[in-house]
Amino acid sequence: MSKTTRMTKQKKVILDILRHSDCHPSADWVYEQARKSIPDISLGTVYRNLNVLRDAGHILELNYGSTYSRYDGNPKNHYHFYCEKCHQLFDVKIPVYEGLDKLVKETTGFEVKSHRMEFYGICNECKDLMMSPSVI
Structure with a gap:
């Protein structure tokens, strides 16, 4: 603190x-x-x-x-995946691409402190539920 x-x-x-x-x-x-x-x-x-x-x-x-x-x-800077079906939010355990900050600075001249990136789609659990046959 x-x-x-x-x-x-x-x-x-x-x-x-x-x-x-x-x-x-x-x-x-x-x-x-x-x-x-x-x-x-x-x-x-x-x-x-x-x-x-x-x-x-x-x-x-x-x-x-x-x-x-x-x-x-x-x-700490890290990425997220948002499931559009169940609305859960997951940490994506991949390295943060620091080269992106440099690319933005080189392209715009802006001083980047950090960046935030999210991925959107369907999580594995929802995908499995969508693929399984309905139970009557």
């Missing part, structure tokens, strides 16, 4: 939830999980702490055009 932001019990619980989850949850899901450790935590407190953790660079906020954001406990 930065020097001006202290690690409160609420921030620690929220950060632990996100660091130990690979489902890229919504704030509501984080809130439900946090209530197991801190029963009197409010949804507003969860949202405020998610914003503080995001602004401090400890988590990522991901928005995929829905009415809510999803959160990622891994703040």
